[in-house]
Amino acid sequence: MSERHFLLVVAIVQGALLGALIVLIVLNRWFRVRRSTRLNPRREAVDASMRRWTAGTAPLTGVLVGLSRLPVPLAIDALVKWSARVPGERWRQLALALEHNWWARLVRANSNSARWWKRLECARFLSVAAMPQDVGRLKRLITDRHPAVHVAAVASLERMENQSLTLTALDRLPRLAPTVQAYYAAMLLRSRPVVVDHLQKRLRRAEDPALPRLAEFAARLAEPALRERLTALADHADPEVRTQSARALGSYPHRESVAALKRLVTDEAWTVRAQAARSLGMITDAGTLPSVTAALRDDVWWVRLRAALALMRFAAAGRNALLQAEVGSDAYARDMAKLVLGLPAQALAEFAA
Amino acid sequence: MSWFSAAIGTTDLTILVYFLVLNSFYAVLLILSIPEIWEQTRLAEDEDFQRLMQSDALPPITILVPAYNESATIQASVTAILTLEYRNYEVVVVNDGSKDDTMEQLRHAFDLYEIPRVYPETIATRPLRALYRSRTRSRLLVLDKENGGKADSLNAAINASRFPLVIAIDADTLIEPDALLRLTRPFLLGREIAAVGGTVRVANNCTVKDGRVTDARVPRKLLPGIQVVEYLRAFLFGRLGWNRLGGNLIISGAFGLFRKEYVMAVGGYQTSSIVEDLDLVVRMHRYLRRNKIKYEMPFIPDPVAWTEVPESMKVLARQRERWHRGLIAAMWQYKTMLFNPRYGRIGFLAMPFYAFGEMLAPVVELLGYVITAVGLFTGMVNVSFALLFILVAWGYGMLLSIWAVVLEEVSFRRYRRFGDLLRLLLFATLENFGLRQCTVWWRLKAFASVWRRVHVWGDMTRKGFGRDEVTAVTR
Numbered sequence: 001m002s003e004r005h006f007l008l009v010v011a012i013v014q015g016a017l018l019g020a021l022i023v024l025i026v027l028n029r030w031f032r033v034r035r036s037t038r039l040n041p042r043r044e045a046v047d048a049s050m051r052r053w054t055a056g057t058a059p060l061t062g063v064l065v066g067l068s069r070l071p072v073p074l075a076i077d078a079l080v081k082w083s084a085r086v087p088g089e090r091w092r093q094l095a096l097a098l099e100h101n102w103w104a105r106l107v108r109a110n111s112n113s114a115r116w117w118k119r120l121e122c123a124r125f126l127s128v129a130a131m132p133q134d135v136g137r138l139k140r141l142i143t144d145r146h147p148a149v150h151v152a153a154v155a156s157l158e159r160m161e162n163q164s165l166t167l168t169a170l171d172r173l174p175r176l177a178p179t180v181q182a183y184y185a186a187m188l189l190r191s192r193p194v195v196v197d198h199l200q201k202r203l204r205r206a207e208d209p210a211l212p213r214l215a216e217f218a219a220r221l222a223e224p225a226l227r228e229r230l231t232a233l234a235d236h237a238d239p240e241v242r243t244q245s246a247r248a249l250g251s252y253p254h255r256e257s258v259a260a261l262k263r264l265v266t267d268e269a270w271t272v273r274a275q276a277a278r279s280l281g282m283i284t285d286a287g288t289l290p291s292v293t294a295a296l297r298d299d300v301w302w303v304r305l306r307a308a309l310a311l312m313r314f315a316a317a318g319r320n321a322l323l324q325a326e327v328g329s330d331a332y333a334r335d336m337a338k339l340v341l342g343l344p345a346q347a348l349a350e351f352a353a
Numbered sequence: 354m355s356w357f358s359a360a361i362g363t364t365d366l367t368i369l370v371y372f373l374v375l376n377s378f379y380a381v382l383l384i385l386s387i388p389e390i391w392e393q394t395r396l397a398e399d400e401d402f403q404r405l406m407q408s409d410a411l412p413p414i415t416i417l418v419p420a421y422n423e424s425a426t427i428q429a430s431v432t433a434i435l436t437l438e439y440r441n442y443e444v445v446v447v448n449d450g451s452k453d454d455t456m457e458q459l460r461h462a463f464d465l466y467e468i469p470r471v472y473p474e475t476i477a478t479r480p481l482r483a484l485y486r487s488r489t490r491s492r493l494l495v496l497d498k499e500n501g502g503k504a505d506s507l508n509a510a511i512n513a514s515r516f517p518l519v520i521a522i523d524a525d526t527l528i529e530p531d532a533l534l535r536l537t538r539p540f541l542l543g544r545e546i547a548a549v550g551g552t553v554r555v556a557n558n559c560t561v562k563d564g565r566v567t568d569a570r571v572p573r574k575l576l577p578g579i580q581v582v583e584y585l586r587a588f589l590f591g592r593l594g595w596n597r598l599g600g601n602l603i604i605s606g607a608f609g610l611f612r613k614e615y616v617m618a619v620g621g622y623q624t625s626s627i628v629e630d631l632d633l634v635v636r637m638h639r640y641l642r643r644n645k646i647k648y649e650m651p652f653i654p655d656p657v658a659w660t661e662v663p664e665s666m667k668v669l670a671r672q673r674e675r676w677h678r679g680l681i682a683a684m685w686q687y688k689t690m691l692f693n694p695r696y697g698r699i700g701f702l703a704m705p706f707y708a709f710g711e712m713l714a715p716v717v718e719l720l721g722y723v724i725t726a727v728g729l730f731t732g733m734v735n736v737s738f739a740l741l742f743i744l745v746a747w748g749y750g751m752l753l754s755i756w757a758v759v760l761e762e763v764s765f766r767r768y769r770r771f772g773d774l775l776r777l778l779l780f781a782t783l784e785n786f787g788l789r790q791c792t793v794w795w796r797l798k799a800f801a802s803v804w805r806r807v808h809v810w811g812d813m814t815r816k817g818f819g820r821d822e823v824t825a826v827t828r
Contacts, residue, residue, distance in 0.1 A: 007741045014748040021755045147542040
């Protein structure tokens with residue numbers, strides 16, 4: 001084949017492709033318009049029947065028929081949307097009825113699919129319509145490797161109380177990115193007794209590499225039953241664990257917590273000192289005022305900031321300590337006191353958050 | 354004359370091979386963009402992810418807004434940024450020694466009061482004059498400093514920032530309200546993200562209300578219209594394709610979210626750089642690869658920022674010349690990364706592509722035109738072959754542009770009107786006749802500027818959004 005022939009073939013192929021792409025664009029527009037014309041009335045019909053059923057003026061059958069007339073992803077969208085609006089007991093009726101629906105059975109079967117978007121569909125469906133027999137599927141989906149799938153699946157904990165499901169999510173939590181961890185934590189709050197019981201055991205394992213993350217989660221719970229364990233962690237060798245302990249102890253105005261925090265505010269790691277200063281400001285025990293005032297002269301800016309903000313919470317005594325520091329000999333303390341005393345209430349609240 | 358014909362023949366063959374290799378690579382990018390946009394569209398539509406993104410779990414972000422002589426737009430821009438749908442963010446505006454009353458406008462609009470500077474100057478910058486907080490907007494921090502350029506302003510804002518993620522936004526860029534939420538998606542996916550880029554779209558001819566694009570339109574004028582296609586091509590298939598190849602070398606400076614610790618580790622933005630965003634991203638790649646840190650720098654298409662593009666040939670010429678000058682400077686400065694196994698895919702794929710496929714492309718294209726002309730003149734190339742070659746080259750360009758339109762149509766469909774779609778197709782076709790050759794010329798001029806070591810910023814004349822008056826912005 002000569003160069004000319006080659007180019008000619010390329011030109012013809014290009015021309016054909018160009019034509020095909022333009023046809024594709026036009027067909028895509030046409031298809032979308034047709035699809036929305038066809039589906040919009042069905043979607044509205046589902047919304048209307050959901051409304052009537054929620055108000056108790058129509059039977060559930062209308063909702064089920066309406067859902068089965070929608071494509072599966074749209075039916076799941078409708079379910080997710082309405083799940084937040086329908087009261088729990090009524091919603092359970094719908095979930096029970098869906099168990100025998102043909103399309104719901106197909107969606108459930110997708111929990112094992114090799115395609116992540118099929119598993120996502122299943123996870124989204126189960127997050128609002130799971131029944132006790134779906135626990136096995138949900139456990140698999142919560143441990144799924146695709147983030148969108150396990151994030152969708154863990155939302156089922158908002159509706160389902162099941163010990164093994166909770167423990168599966170709790171096991172996964174320390175290995176997640178901080179943001180997703182926080183989301184998991186919010187979902188796990190509903191199963192508080194199971195979580196607290198499990199954390200009490202896990203927080204005893206000093207060598208557990210997941211300890212910092214578990215302590216962080218435990219701190220979010222602010223659960224009195226965990227105070228003792230979190231206080232014990234104040235002496236842990238890992239500074240990250242001590243930081244989490246310092247952070248958590250601010251929620252426990254107990255003499256043991258205060259004693260631990262007084263130790264932690266002089267810790268060798270600055271992150272621990274900063275958190276301890278903040279927590280002392282949350283408890284505002286008058287006996288800790290000298291420790292917090294001393295932290296105002298710390299070498300690290302963040303510790304000084306936390307200490308100054310903490311002093312502002314000690315009311316008049318703390319404010320006086322700051323005023324003294326503002327004219328004192330320590331340049332670090334002077335600057336920080338000047339900064340914090342000059343902040344308006346709004347900025348103070350923002351900093352303290 | 355045998356040496357002459359041999360030289361012409363060899364050059365001809367070299368150009369043909371270059372053309373084949375480069376376009377095959379584009380074809381690979383094109384193919385890779387298909388699964389990528391499909392996955393991204395699905396994730397963008399996932400409501401559970403939307404819920405996660407609206408939860409308290411979001412990572413806090415600092416928005417960096419450098420401003421120089423932006424008196425006319427600064428209040429509206431900052432107000433729009435302060436009303437973004439995101440829970441935990443702060444805005445650091447830097448007045449870079451403006452000669453107009455930008456600082457006064459800020460002081461008046463946001464009721465600013467001076468505070469002492471208490472954070473360390475981690476990256477050296479031009480001296481700060483003062484720091485201000487707002488009595489009405491607690492998220493806002495304003496820095497007033499001596500003029501040092503955009504990179505210097507960004508560095509000053511990074512020093513003052515409190516949060517682990519930073520995003521630089523031009524004061525004249527319009528960010529969609531949910532763009533920040535969407536931009537954090539890769540961070541929520543639990544991946545090791547060093548930076549993430551969003552889509553920049555053309556705002557000319559769009560309806561803008563209260564700092565928001567309310568009706569997306571394709572411009573009727575040729576020049577901005579063609580740039581809409583260019584932007585779609587660059588973002589929707591170029592960068593999406595690079596996601597799958599593991600090496601986005603450009604995260605748009607107008608709209609990119611960075612992990613602050615890495616930006617600081619490489620010393621922030623380089624003030625001597627012509628195109629500071631490209632320079633920063635290359636340095637981050639170099640640092641992360643050298644230190645064997647696992648990372649990704651993806652591009653995601655659904656977060657959108659809108660920007661005004663040049664409507665005159667003069668301004669466009671300056672912009673393109675500057676961009677290419679920046680590319681040449683970066684490729685030269687980081688030449689040791691080229692084909693260096695230490696830098697993995699960046700050294701073996703991204704850098705060679707940008708060096709040979711982008712930087713040298715205008716040289717090769719010019720050579721192609723010259724050889725064709727010489728060949729035709731001397732009778733070594735016949736007319737029909739030359740025309741066929743040009744037809745194929747231009748046809749391929751059109752194919753790529755129309756593919757970008759296809760990706761837009763099957764995914765986000767911002768341009769709802771049929772007339773806009775027709776205009777997109779028309780501009781994708783017209784791009785190859787005239788503007789493409791002009792771009793080659795402007796990019797060739799960049800080589801001359803680099804040779805003469807010219808280092809100036811072009812003037813960007815903007816009309817402003819939703820206003821009749823014309824604002825001149827000079828950096």
